[in-house]
Amino acid sequence: MSSLLCKSFLFMQRKSPCPISHSTTVNTTRARLRGVVFDMDGTLTVPVIDFAAMYKAVLGNDEYRRIKAENPSGIDILHHIERWSPDKQRKAYGIIRDFERQGLDRLRIMPGAVELCEFLDSKKIRRGLITRNVKEAVDLFHLRSGIMFSPALSREFRPCKPDPAPLLHICSTWEFQPNEVMMVGDSLKDDVTCGKLAGAFTCLLDEKGRYSLADFNNVDVEPDFKVSSLSEVHSLLEANFDLMP
Numbered sequence: 001m002s003s004l005l006c007k008s009f010l011f012m013q014r015k016s017p018c019p020i021s022h023s024t025t026v027n028t029t030r031a032r033l034r035g036v037v038f039d040m041d042g043t044l045t046v047p048v049i050d051f052a053a054m055y056k057a058v059l060g061n062d063e064y065r066r067i068k069a070e071n072p073s074g075i076d077i078l079h080h081i082e083r084w085s086p087d088k089q090r091k092a093y094g095i096i097r098d099f100e101r102q103g104l105d106r107l108r109i110m111p112g113a114v115e116l117c118e119f120l121d122s123k124k125i126r127r128g129l130i131t132r133n134v135k136e137a138v139d140l141f142h143l144r145s146g147i148m149f150s151p152a153l154s155r156e157f158r159p160c161k162p163d164p165a166p167l168l169h170i171c172s173t174w175e176f177q178p179n180e181v182m183m184v185g186d187s188l189k190d191d192v193t194c195g196k197l198a199g200a201f202t203c204l205l206d207e208k209g210r211y212s213l214a215d216f217n218n219v220d221v222e223p224d225f226k227v228s229s230l231s232e233v234h235s236l237l238e239a240n241f242d243l244m245p
């Protein structure tokens with residue numbers, strides 16, 4: 001598959017989201033791409049939720065430090081809460097919702113998101129959304145951005161990312177194979193893992209250079225592509241895929 005070539009080239013070059021720029025002598029068999037599924041917080045919206053503060057408030061400082069040490073790639077707070085008593089769970093979800101509501105008040109659309117969606121529309125490529133946030137946040141995002149994603153699955157759909165179930169559900173709704181879809185998100189732990197487990201292409205949005213090559217060596221998953229802004233996704237898709245509805 002051409003993505004393997006893309007991937008190895010990408011991780012050697014690291015700077016270009018568009019690994020094959022002089023491809024006249026390269027095997028031009030390209031994968032067909034029919035749909036793109038996006039994460040919401042930190043991908044389609046500018047990150048405003050302080051997740052570390054949220055986790056500390058839910059877990060307490062000591063438990064937060066312990067769990068963080070055991071999970072260097074990130075804490076799956078929803079997974080931890082699931083094991084708690086109903087009363088403890090209610091309190092935890094209350095804290096999480098407070099943080100998420102504060103995030104909603106400051107919600108801003110990620111630069112490049114509207115343009116990327118217009119490009120996908122022009123190619124008749126489907127777009128979906130998967131978030132671990134609540135449906136209320138997705139509704140507000142749809143309202144503020146003026147762009148609709150369908151299906152748009154919030155955490156009311158279980159199991160959540162990184163489980164591949166929500167992405168497989170979208171593929172089945174669209175009647176596409178997972179390898180005809182790309183998952184785009186800012187979390188290696190949630191978005192890239194979800195995409196990989198489903199068998200989709202994956203693109204990590206790493207705006208601030210949080211992830212180095214060493215991070216990919218230390219985890220089981222590695223994105224097919226890595227970009228530092230959504231505006232790079234447009235050229236990446238055109239250079240590496242046959243965009244066919």
Ligand SMILES: [Mg+2]
Pocket residue numbers: 039040041042043185186187
């Ligand atoms: Mg995110």
